[in-house]
Amino acid sequence: MTQDELKQATARAAIDYVVDGEIIGVGTGSTANFFIDELAKIKHRIKGTVASSEATAARLAGHGIPVFDLNDVESIAVYIDGADEINAQGAMIKGGGAALTREKIVASVSRRFVCIADGSKLVETLGKFALPVEVLPMARNAVMRRLAALGGQPKVRTKASSDEAFVTDNGGNLIDVAGLSITDPVALETQINAIVGVVAVGLFAARGADVCLLGTADGVRKLEY
């Protein structure tokens, strides 16, 4: 099976976690896109969605699925999203798709977090995937120095077309921190959150996944935390 087929299989399995008549939080990325396409088939069963990025909102709207502003929603039944890495405790690195801050916000108000990922995303120790951190542009270099002091190699994410800093949906910039071996994800998340100028860190540990649906060649494996 290709990686895309594994992603599609896990996205299809996630439909079982959609709660009828409720608002569903929807993540960002290629696996989340497969989920959106599956969700479109049962859109009549849900009240609507809250999107974690402009790209996700556009794809949902393209399917005719209602998208609510989070400020108009009191609670979200379930948040369904991919990950760049996930460990055996349900802690994740997210943000490869640049949407970590809104993903974290939507996840934080959701009663359940269902991670959907192909099997390659399951790791023993988080950190092989460079950890994304969203920062306010004026604090970029100051935060980089603090992140380097934590032992990583921080690099500003640039636009695909130029050397200019990439700009997120929120007007922030992203720093990707390579070379970390994250043995205590909650502690590192707390430490990076405390750096002034950081908007959000793509370490989802204090609020990790409740369930992970992993697409493997032998079928979709379910991990519960």
Ligand SMILES: O=C(CO)[C@H](O)[C@H](O)COP(=O)(O)O
């Ligand atoms: O965190 C994310 C976006 O900010 C994605 O969930 C993560 O990058 C995984 O993406 P994909 O499903 O394309 O492998």
